[in-house]
Amino acid sequence: DQQVKQNSPSLSVQEGRISILNCDYTNSMFDYFLWYKKYPAEGPTFLISISSIKDKNEDGRFTVFLNKSAKHLSLHIVPSQPGDSAVYFCAASYNNDMRFGAGTRLTVKP
């Protein structure tokens, strides 16, 4: 059962524009949500997280939004840079039992 879904396998944006990556989840028990970034031949790198008690968390160019009623979260990257090109995984956890989406490949074009 896929409890975390990333419905867009890929996204392409122009350098300097906003990238918006989306994620949906089904289990209302999840209380901690994370985004990881993955380059080829490397492990996932933690990017940003948000607790279920918040609806927004910002870190520099990265902002994560959580809509609990819709069971939806999104990652905004602004401005996007070519170095942001990678696969982004959404993850949701409850008591550190973590489930991942299938990932979205972001390409930022110069």
Next chain:
Amino acid sequence: GAGVSQTPSNKVTEKGKYVELRCDPISGHTALYWYRQSLGQGPEFLIYFQGTGAADDSGLPNDRFFAVRPEGSVSTLKIQRTERGDSAVYLCASSLSRTGQETQYFGPGTRLLVL
């Protein structure tokens, strides 16, 4: 400080052979996790250790898979009688503990290819 390390980075083996994959977590992290990632998918949970004990092994696909963490630090994932379907990237992660909202930090993975 040093991150999570995994060895080997790549492993090629023949069907039916036995393999061991090693994970060295971040110093001081008591929780350790193994995941498996197939092409085009996100990481799938295999097993979790809190200290030396396997607290949750519900993700192990069958009894050919086994993992140990005898001293509460380094962990070894063992796969017996490998099958071609075991080919994947095996990821290890660690976190300070498994209580509350802890971020898991991943190693680079071991790419296993079973011929």
